[in-house]
Amino acid sequence: MNTSGSLVCVGTGMMLGAHISPRSRSYIEHADVVFAAVSDPVVELWLQEMHRDVRSLQPLYSEGKSRHDTYREMVDLMLSELRGGKKVCGAFYGHPGVFAYAPHRVIELARAEGFVAHMEPGISAEDCLYADLGIDPGRVGCQHYEASQFMFYRRQIDTSAYLVLWQVGIAGDRSFRRYATGSAYRQLLVELLTEYYPPHHEVIIYEAATLPISKPRMQKLALSALIDTELFLQSTMVLPPCQPLARNDAMLLRIEELDRVLNSNLPATPKHQ
Ligand SMILES: C[S@@+](CC[C@H](N)C(=O)[O-])C[C@H]1O[C@@H](n2cnc3c(N)ncnc32)[C@H](O)[C@@H]1O
Structure with a gap:
């Protein structure tokens, strides 16, 4: 199989135009095709300023349709361009690897088929x-x-x-x-x-x-x-927590004993940690 294509999933961050890393921007600009799963149509317009072929993945979502099907379709769309030898970039809002199924899955499948594939982090929620x-x-x-x-x-x-x-x-x-x-x-x-x-x-x-x-x-x-x-x-x-931290006195004692054996100069365990 031709494995000349490559895949990167980048994060665009949470705030329009303000959170994207220079590396993610560069991957978007230099891709052959960009697939976008972003939270807002305005963000898509902003991505279109960086690349002339930005394809929205948002229409794959719809009320009543299983999100499992949506994610599978996202993965299939990206893989099919990759198999055609393209440099594919998936642009996902926030961090592409945080509470997000499709970016992890498409990278896993692409690698299994012998393609170079990786993730660029983004600023998440x-x-x-x-x-x-x-x-x-x-x-x-x-x-x-x-x-x-x-x-x-x-x-x-x-x-x-x-x-x-x-x-x-x-x-x-x-x-x-x-x-x-x-x-x-x-x-x-x-x-x-x-x-x-x-x-x-x-x-x-x-x-x-x-x-x-x-x-x-x-x-x-x-x-x-x-x-x-x-x-x-x-x-x-x-x-937020509703309880204070509970000290593990047994473990602290064991560490104190170990410290004494290995380094007699160390101070005793602080009482209020
Ligand atoms: C599918 S996850 C995507 C998270 C995204 N990949 C990220 O890096 O933040 C969607 C969930 O992320 C959180 N989320 C998304 N947008 C958010 C926002 N503007 N503020 C706070 N949480 C948000 C919510 O819990 C939401 O249900």
């Missing part, structure tokens, strides 16, 4: 969230789950770390066909979360700004109020 909400994921730790998966499977939640739920606007959708679920589904999510958090626990609904002129949504509310809150496809939910 997660990056904007840390900046806007002033959260450092390294301070007490941070867990990320897709909201429906969080409901469908049993997880071990650490309530002394942040919890971030993605796609909360379609929480509980088993069909992969809907673009919104409703308060009855959210009620179940709240019931699940209140096994770990008090109902009055303050949570945040976050939506990063996607235009330089707009402001992020950073709405604080009680967990129980989630049921009647307006949520969209672009909404992400943040639950």
Whole structure:
């Protein structure tokens, strides 16, 4: 097979024109064909300024159609140009590898067929969230789950770390066909979360700004109020910790003993870490 084609999936970032890396821009400019899965038609217009052959993947989505089918079609479209020997660029909003199936899948399949394929990172909703909400994921730790998966499977939640739920606007959708679920589904999510958090626990609904002129949504509310809150496809939910970090005294003691054996100059373990 002719494997002269190549594939790159790039991230365009969250904010129109402001977040793209020079490398991602260069891959777009130098591709033979660009496939675009971006959040807004204005972003497509901006991409068209960088390349004359930008093909939108957005029409592949439609209410009632399984997103699995949509993703498969995206992958097939990119692969077919690749097999034709083209330099293919998939431009995805945010980071192409964060909560995004098609970019990972198309790279995997392209490599299996012997093509050169890779991913260029982008600024994701997660990056904007840390900046806007002033959260450092390294301070007490941070867990990320897709909201429906969080409901469908049993997880071990650490309530002394942040919890971030993605796609909360379609929480509980088993069909992969809907673009919104409703308060009855959210009620179940709240019931699940209140096994770990008090109902009055303050949570945040976050939506990063996607235009330089707009402001992020950073709405604080009680967990129980989630049921009647307006949520969209672009909404992400943040639950700050409700417990302090619990020291692992047994492990700290073992480390202290090890330190004593290996380096007698080290100080004793700080008591308030
Ligand atoms: C399919 S994922 C795509 C994420 C994207 N690849 C990224 O890097 O951010 C869609 C989910 O990302 C989050 N998301 C997308 N746009 C967002 C925005 N403007 N603000 C906050 N979260 C957003 C929401 O949780 C949404 O349901």
